[in-house]
Amino acid sequence: MGQMGLSSFSFSMVSYIILVLGLIIGPLLCNGGKTSTFVRKVEKTVDMPLDSDVFKAPPGYNAPQQVHITQGDQVGKAVIVSWVTVNEPGSSEVLYWSEISKHKKVAKGKVVTYTYFNYTSGDLGQTFDSNKTLTHYEMNPQKGQAVLFVGDLSYADNYPNHDNNRWDSWARFVERSVAYQPWIWTAGNHELDFAPEIGETKPFKPFSKRSETPWLIVLMHSPWYNSYNYHYMEGETMRVMYEPLFVKYKVDLVFAGHVHAYERSERVSNVAYNIINGECMPVKDQSAPVYITIGDGGNIEGLANNMSEPQPAYSAYREASFGHAILDIKNRTHAYYSWHRNDDGYAVEADSLWFFNRQWYPKDESH
Numbered sequence: 001m002g003q004m005g006l007s008s009f010s011f012s013m014v015s016y017i018i019l020v021l022g023l024i025i026g027p028l029l030c031n032g033g034k035t036s037t038f039v040r041k042v043e044k045t046v047d048m049p050l051d052s053d054v055f056k057a058p059p060g061y062n063a064p065q066q067v068h069i070t071q072g073d074q075v076g077k078a079v080i081v082s083w084v085t086v087n088e089p090g091s092s093e094v095l096y097w098s099e100i101s102k103h104k105k106v107a108k109g110k111v112v113t114y115t116y117f118n119y120t121s122g123d124l125g126q127t128f129d130s131n132k133t134l135t136h137y138e139m140n141p142q143k144g145q146a147v148l149f150v151g152d153l154s155y156a157d158n159y160p161n162h163d164n165n166r167w168d169s170w171a172r173f174v175e176r177s178v179a180y181q182p183w184i185w186t187a188g189n190h191e192l193d194f195a196p197e198i199g200e201t202k203p204f205k206p207f208s209k210r211s212e213t214p215w216l217i218v219l220m221h222s223p224w225y226n227s228y229n230y231h232y233m234e235g236e237t238m239r240v241m242y243e244p245l246f247v248k249y250k251v252d253l254v255f256a257g258h259v260h261a262y263e264r265s266e267r268v269s270n271v272a273y274n275i276i277n278g279e280c281m282p283v284k285d286q287s288a289p290v291y292i293t294i295g296d297g298g299n300i301e302g303l304a305n306n307m308s309e310p311q312p313a314y315s316a317y318r319e320a321s322f323g324h325a326i327l328d329i330k331n332r333t334h335a336y337y338s339w340h341r342n343d344d345g346y347a348v349e350a351d352s353l354w355f356f357n358r359q360w361y362p363k364d365e366s367h
């Protein structure tokens with residue numbers, strides 16, 4: 001059994017974070033950059049055995065392990081502290097104080113028990129090379145104060161049944177750094193834990209609860225449904241991957257930019273299309289989002305005004321004007337939407353309608 005304590009509290013002092021990110025702006029040449037001549041000796045990267053020093057659990061009954069801090073808000077004034085205790089929940093209190101005052105404050109966290117397959121517990125990996133990388137980072141005289149980690153953490157999924165002991169060992173391995181400075185994470189493909197052989201058939205699962213956040217709105221840059229002759233079908237590979245999820249989980253609205261004009265779609269989906277079945281026309285679908293292209297802010301590149309003709313059926317309204325829109329969410333069922341072109345007075349609505357929430361009030365919106 002594993003328990004995870006999670007505590008978050010506010011700092012009275014701003015903590016400064018230096019990002020270990022280099023920006024290299026080289027000369028712009030069309031014949032590419034440089035290929036380093038360094039060639040690493042070919043050798044296998046092997047995981048450190050489970051009884052390695054870096055995986056050792058702390059001594060003592062129920063001692064907190066896998067201690068981990070990370071940034072707790074967007075302005076650098078809060079910290080989230082988490083740890084694992086293996087015998088019982090134990091205390092969920094964190095003592096903290098500022099550098100200049102020794103007056104200790106207490107934050108109380110919550111306890112979560114986690115389970116995976118038949119295990120209840122608790123791009124670095126945990127090989128000897130991972131240990132070397134972490135050591136080199138730690139020993140670098142230019143002491144980093146925070147780590148941006150772009151995914152692929154433990155590689156537990158390389159083991160039969162995605163052996164989750166490797167998650168715990170990994171967290172004990174990185175504790176020596178993550179307990180002392182914020183690591184800010186992105187999940188990588190090795191965090192998906194897609195494993196049909198042990199009954200885990202879904203690589204992505206919904207994160208939000210529609211009862212708590214009733215409106216599901218997606219923002220992206222490149223539009224999927226766009227009838228302008230600019231960036232046409234550029235979002236296609238992304239659409240093929242994600243549109244079935246959008247329809248299944250009833251995304252209400254999708255806003256995109258990229259095309260410098262305005263367009264609103266019908267509720268349509270094109271999930272039946274599989275390249276060879278010929279069903280390549282988007283069909284009306286009341287479970288599908290409305291797609292709104294609103295890249296009409298008015299930038300230096302000018303308006304997109306060349307449209308494909310005739311206007312496709314999926315396109316409900318399109319106009320090559322600059323403007324803005326207001327989405328007025330009234331409650332969990334109703335939202336009023338209006339788009340305002342810059343050439344009119346502020347309050348003039350050039351395109352407007354009611355949206356009904358797809359989860360809580362899936363009323364047919366087609367007119």
Ligand SMILES: *[C@@H]1O[C@H](CO)[C@@H](O)[C@H](O)[C@H]1NC(C)=O
Nearest residue numbers: 117118119120160161163198
């Ligand atoms: C989990 O299941 C696998 C495969 O059935 C088995 O080899 C392993 O011992 C089990 N682990 C636990 C902790 O029960």
Ligand SMILES: *[C@@H]1O[C@H](CO)[C@@H](O)[C@H](O)[C@H]1NC(C)=O
Nearest residue numbers: 048052053054128131132135
């Ligand atoms: C990992 O690196 C640390 C620090 O360099 C070292 O003390 C430890 O022995 C290494 N462990 C393994 C298993 O390589």
Ligand SMILES: *[C@@H]1O[C@H](CO)[C@@H](O)[C@H](O)[C@H]1NC(C)=O
Nearest residue numbers: 228229230232305306307308
């Ligand atoms: C509009 O786009 C189409 C398709 O790319 C192109 O054939 C046509 O010449 C363009 N029209 C103008 C006026 O640029």
Ligand SMILES: *[C@@H]1O[C@H](CO)[C@@H](O)[C@H](O)[C@H]1NC(C)=O
Nearest residue numbers: 329330331332333334335336
């Ligand atoms: C939600 O808002 C709409 C529009 O203002 C209103 O007609 C409807 O009665 C509201 N629903 C609830 C449950 O308040």
